[in-house]
Amino acid sequence: MAMKAIRVNEALNDAVPLRKPEMIHEAMRYSLLAGGKRVRPILCLAACELVGGEDTVAVPMACAVEMIHTMSLIHDDLPCMDNDDIRRGKPTNHKVFGEETAVLAGDALLSLAFEHLAVKTVNVSSNRVVRAIAELGSAVGSEGLVAGQIVDISSEGKRVNLSELEYIHVHKTAKLLEAAVVGGAIVGGGGGNEVERMRRYARCIGLLFQVVDDILDVTKSSEELGKTAGKDLATDKATYPKLMGLDKAKKFAGELVDKAMEELSYFDVARAAPLYHLANYIAYRQN
Template identity: 70%
Template sequence: MSSICAVLAKEETLQEDQRKPTFDFKSYMLQKANSVNKALDAAVSLKEPAKIHESMRYSLLAGGKRVRPVLCLAACDLVGGSESMALPAACAVEMIHTMSLMHDDLPCMDNDDLRRGKPTNHIVFGEDVAVLAGDALLSFAFEHVAVSTIHVSPLRIVRAIGELAKAIGAEGLVAGQVVDICSEGLSEVGLEQLEFIHVHKTAKLLEGAVVLGAILGGGTDEEVEKLRKYAITPSHANLFASCCLPKGLISSFLNLSWARWAAITNRPLLETLKQLIGEPSMRF
């Protein structure tokens, strides 16, 4: 009797597998980015004082591929969490990414007039408001995770907030920016220093996005740490792809990280993440 049940169960599983639609990377990306866009629009609504909220919304809703928040949602999905658990954190990561671009574009930093084909924030709202709107987005990112995260234990929320802050601060994103500034004008910048800049300026927040998703989605400590390792390597490799390594080296670097990643899971979401990071159009 038990063997008949086992056979039936196996058949049922097979049928289920056959019914499963082929995973469509592009529609997954679009659907998740759409959720993020709606959530960002609702989270930073237009209220008083109007000028600061207009400035925050101008840069936050100016498009962008939403790679970081989608990575956050995908990692949450991967460990078995639901979208709502990680959506505020996904938005927070995008708020922080936007804030870093706004401050990076300032005349005292990169002095950029255009961002995503539009005038930069300080060109439209003035330098003073651009500085303040960045500060407001940074603090609101933490408020949003603390206040709007649902169906997650406070212990996990506190842990996620600690990880998010670490990804941005003087040992994260800001560290990369400041070493970048200090390297300007130098006749030679070593590979080690270049690596430090890229890892901190970009990879740390990508790592943070993945780790936050895994923590909030209920991942075990082992899953969180495996995902952290995964996040570091390909995002790191992808950075090199866009700046300094010859093509051959990049692909072997990427393959190494996919091999590690494949050892963690063989679920369809692997394809998402692989494509998300590997696709040239999805460069960070």
């Protein structure tokens, strides 16, 4: 697992060399190489291996997903959005490079994700590359990540019920995780049934990821998290602990892990081990 994270970091470092114009590449690298947990890329590589692919073929897909995740963080942190100053324990992108560069760095990463996937994926049929690109696009656009963000924004200060909250999280978080896992399975050569099973696994994990995030926000300090804690409460944002109570939110997280495990039981136990491990990691992480 740690090995996979190192490979992903190396690949990301290579994917955005410090060429001219330097300012934009510095800004892109600053956020992309800021030491995230690389959960999405690792899931992508693990899904590829689960269906029998060499994990090298999924490295461009893994990088593409992380580029998109990074772009969403950069734009999310902008003054006109969440106006956040700290991210992963460091000043946010616009705090260091200015707002206009931060907007452009996000745009460049978003575009590079698709280009990188198209250009760097080798030993995979073009047909599968096109499918992976479509998968990635649907995770980001106005029925993916952006949909989640817009509904999230427009619901601030309003009463949000559980189904609206789930809509937000499915779109803001789960869809990109889904693209990572499904994309990994596609470039890995997975069959239709395998890909769909991976999709259901990813949906549980994606939602789980956000439920745990909400729980951590109310139970941990800023220092432990590497970002501003208690922010959801301060901004009166709807969260699982707020709507269900902390105990029920923890129980819900447990149910999601179980469902995810169930989907994995279809596959070879040894090959599925990393994905079992990742589900547990997401469920029980401390930051």
